[in-house]
Amino acid sequence: MFRSTLKFLRQPVIALLLAGAVALPAKAETLADAMVAAYRHSALLEQNRAVLRAADEDAxxxxxxxxPIIQWVADYTYQNIEGFDANSASxxxxxxMTLYDWxxxxxxxxxxxxxxxxxxAALVGVEQDVLLGAVQAYLDVRSATEQVELQNNSVRVIGEERRAAADRFEVGEITQTDVSQADAALAEANASLATAEGDLAIARENYRAATGRAPGQLAPPPPSPKLPASLPSAREIAQRTHPLIQQAKREAAASELGVAAAAAERNPELTGSAGLSTSRSKSISSGGVSSTTDVGSLSLSMSQTIYSGGRLPARHRQAMAQRDAARSSLLNVARQVDQxxxxxxxxxxxxxxxxxxxxRQIVAARQAYNGVREEATLGARTTLDVLDAEQVxxxxxxxxxxxxxxxxxAHYQLLSAMGLLxxxxxxxxxxxxxxxxxxxxxxxAPFTSRQGQSLDRVLRAIGKE
Structure with a gap:
């Protein structure tokens, strides 16, 4: 009976172990779908877009x-002098306006x-991280799903092995030890299946976090992206396009300007001011007569700090240190990208x-597995030998x-490392x-109605109004 069972299982066993996924529905989710969903869903991208808008406002x-700075000032004063009331309003x-500050x-x-x-540039870097996270989540779900299918097939196959071993034990061909070994293998397969199902549940949660929705049936990944012809070419592209390098370059340029700004703080400043005011006062002591005064003024002022207690030299030295730090940061980032x-x-x-x-291992392992099963039918191999070959x-x-x-x-990690993801x-x-x-x-710095309307359109376009 065991021999007939082996003949029945000989070909289907391998087919079960290497069975592919079930037929995909007409609308399986693709890797591109996952990346699009991640791009639209990411709160991290929204956060950094807001950071960019804040930087725009700094400009x-x-x-x-x-x-010029224009402001109005209203003032009212009431006084009581030796029993007489007096009040004034202006x-x-x-x-x-700063006319010239060198x-x-x-x-x-x-x-x-x-x-x-x-x-x-930092926003582009975040975009790359979001898309790479989507790729990772997608591939993890695909891989975990295939592992679950593989472990399910293994449980079914080893279950057949367990039943065959029990039948063989009943006719006295093997001992209880062989049956126990099959029991142990089946328990191990069930434990591996539980682990694979847990990994799949975790992968599905990661996918949901990355894309904002639970994964459905996922299509096979598309062909791998086309890569540069050589590693030196890839490194050259990365040094030219990677957003972290672009960000570090801009920060280094800003720090260079910071040194010039710190030196410019010692320069004089020429400001101009103009004013129009009207004031009205009334005093009981003068018979309750009111007086009105209109005043116009125009002035120029120039000032320069002669001594700051060491603040300005310290600011200059600080700016130079920050410039050196930015230069070193650029070098470090370039090396990290290269790595x-x-x-x-x-x-x-x-x-x-x-x-x-x-x-090659699978081909050889399948041949070995078939050979071990054949030998087991002749009594030359034990149940454990069959199970071991199957495990390989x-x-x-x-x-x-x-x-x-x-x-x-790794293909998408390389795209990200080159700044192309x-x-x-x-x-x-x-x-x-x-x-x-x-x-x-x-x-x-819009204030007029036309500029304000343009800003309103931008805000509506990004969904912030």
């Missing part, structure tokens, strides 16, 4: 230093613009080599699932956030 604030309109305000504007560009490119490139090579070796096939199949997922992920470069075909729209609306 407007810096520009405002070149414009209303004035004042305007003040480049101080212009440097501040340039620093604000460099900060805007640095923040834009990330090399690591991702090596990951691709390793995963490819692993898949080739695992393919199972482990090789599981390792291939992991290696294929690692290969896909963006919605635009991947051509995902969705509207993207325009980092310049808000800046263009506020860079001139």
């Amino acid at each position: 407007a604030i810096a520009l405002s230093a070149l414009r 209303l004035s309109l004042q305007a003040q 480049g101080r305000s212009a440097i501040a504007i340039d620093i604000a613009k460099e900060s805007v560009l640095a923040t834009r 990330a490119v090399g690591t991702a490139w090596a990951g691709i090579d390793v995963a490819r080599a692993q898949i080739r070796s695992i393919d 096939v199972l482990e090789a199949s599981a390792n291939k699932i992991t290696a294929e997922a690692n290969l896909q992920l 963006t919605v635009e470069n991947l051509k995902l075909g969705i509207p993207t956030y325009d980092p310049s729209a808000y800046y263009n609306a506020v860079r001139d």
